[in-house]
Amino acid sequence: QQQVKQSPQSLIVQKGGISIINCAYENTAFDYFPWYQQFPGKGPALLIAIRPDVSEKKEGRFTISFNKSAKQFSLHIMDSQPGDSATYFCAASMTSGTYKYIFGTGTRLKVLA
């Protein structure tokens, strides 16, 4: 019940295309869902985060869509660029208690020039 399932494992997108990464969770107590971007040899960097009281959040080219009833959320990267090539992790957390993050397994995105 603590798992966060992430798909796809890898993704190849043409420059200018839309990259879509999906995550699903079981624990309805989760109430904070961040996305992180990680380049090789670097620590993860926060991209965008959402809470269950909104269905969508947009920051620049990055959008999170959230479906509370389906217990799913997804990251959309619009106008994907080669510089977006990285590994993306979704996570889920309960904002009470220990605040531990449960991470997805990661998606390796490659944007072709």
Add this chain to the structure above:
Amino acid sequence: GAVVSQHPSWVICKSGTSVKIECRSLDFQATTMFWYRQFPKQSLMLMATSNEGSKATYEQGVEKDKFLINHASLTLSTLTVTSAHPEDSSFYICSEQGAGTDTQYFGPGTRLTVL
């Protein structure tokens, strides 16, 4: 977001030696710090959670006597890998979270190679 530094960024040591990794919050008072390890092409695995001035809480399967965590101040946490072995070779990453906030900010990571 908050700025977190780690030192060293990489370290190579001989089997049986101990290695200390520092995690510093540069612009933020981190109530809670987390330590993760990450193997190549895998997700982040939480090792332990530490709060300033108290003992760390270790995840199941993580040896607390092998991975010593000290969170002596609101801006510094250290992870000491004692009697390191080649299987301890990994990428170690810390993160911090301030009181009343939900976001973890990660350090740049430390690559440990044990020969």
